[in-house]
Amino acid sequence: MSGFLAQYGTEIRTLTLEHLWLTGAAMLFASLIGIPTGIWLTRHERWSSPVIGFVNVIQTIPSLAMFGFLLPLPWLGERAARIAIMALTGYALLPIVRNTYAGIRGIDPTIRDVARALGMTQMQLLTKVDLPLAAGVILAGLRTATVTCVGIATIAAAVGAGGLGEFIFRGVASVDNRLVLAGAVPAALLALAADGLLGLLERWAQIPGAGKS
Amino acid sequence: MPSAIEFRDVSLSAADGRRLLDGIHLAMEEGTTTAILGRSGSGKTTLLRMVNRMVRPTSGSILVHGEEVTDQDAVQLRRGIGYVIQETGLFPHYTIERNVGLVPELNGKRANKERIYELLQQVGLEAAKFAGRWPHQLSGGQRQRAGLARALAADPSILLMDEPFGALDPLTRAEMQEMLRALLQRLKKTVLLVTHDLDEALYLASRIVLMEDGRIVADLAARDFMHSELLEVRQYAQAFHRGVAR
Structure with missing residues (x-):
């Protein structure tokens, strides 16, 4: 065991960092796209079904196929990391868009009505009412998306994007369970850590006594 | 007139x-x-x-x-008109003090603490006790009083x-x-x-x-x-x- 760690320790660290970078970058893009999209949908109701349906379809594409589809694309295909980040962003969109939309929609309509009647502008309604009251649900979406991404990012190694999947693929190819575990265990720990951390944040964002006005 | x-x-x-x-x-x-x-x-x-x-x-x-x-x-127009409804509509994520001071805050003025305390006293809420509380910690009647104080905060004529x-x-x-x-x-x-x-x-x-x-x-x-x-x-x-x- 210690011999294994001595041999692969640095590589585990490098690949874990790579894994984190792929997931982190994808989450950043997915949030930058997904949260505004979710907000926009609450203001343009009739687009909600088609748009959420579309991001839902992205979700159903098998990840290995998704990486394959993106491979021949210009610019994107030049660097494996670009493909990986693009694909992961796609997978992360659904929980983020859906939760942002549902979170704001789920706010007591009386509260939003009063906010307008007191003279809030659209922007004030968003920053003072919608986002703070939906924060818990939005964070829950980010949490689901992150955990999913950490998992799917292992497949990115198939197109040479690196990350902990590299160990897994090598292990499978050489029938070496230790190598498979060297990829799977850190990936699982990453997922658990992300889940726990975002869970804490989510709890912190809960409104005391929300539901009662 | x-x-x-x-x-x-x-x-x-x-x-x-x-x-x-x-x-x-x-x-x-x-x-x-x-x-x-x-x-x-x-x-x-x-x-x-x-x-x-x-x-x-x-x-x-x-x-x-x-x-x-x-x-x-x-x-x-709305900021100049006080509005009180049955369900109170206090914002659950704001303290009573912030709720009451909301309309002045929307106008970009720093809500004046003395004024908020005065408003709370006017509607029969002991300011020192209630200002820091959350809406869900109040009874229905107390919430309604706070809602009234909020409506009066910007001194609307209507x-x-x-x-x-x-x-x-x-x-x-x-x-x-x-x-x-x-x-x-x-x-x-x-x-x-x-x-x-x-x-x-x-x-x-x-x-x-x-x-x-x-x-x-x-x-x-x-x-x-x-x-x-x-x-x-x-x-x-x-x-x-x-x-x-x-």
């Missing part, structure tokens, strides 16, 4: 063509309290919400301080109240009515009070407008209301007291 609020031949039709409000003419003078009385579905809440442009009429015009509401900036005590138990409601009556006598606001509660209308308002199916069926001074021979008035009074007695 123009009326504080005026409805000129205001009508509203639903998408299916149904008349929700029909030819409303009404003028409220500065500093008076008018009760809009009626059953649920009579259109009284809709009428109230036209004053702060939350509902737009299909035809006719609404004037606030002599100026058409559609010509005024909706946001500024106050819209939609069944403000409708969700309270009879004892608390009576207390609140007493507090509000004393407060209104001091503050001299133009108040539009929507209620189905005849006794509340008689106790708080100087004028009672009775609505039925989107039309005004009676418009009387409060002191004359119970002596009125109008069929609609007598029927409503009878129905109301039968309902209360039950």
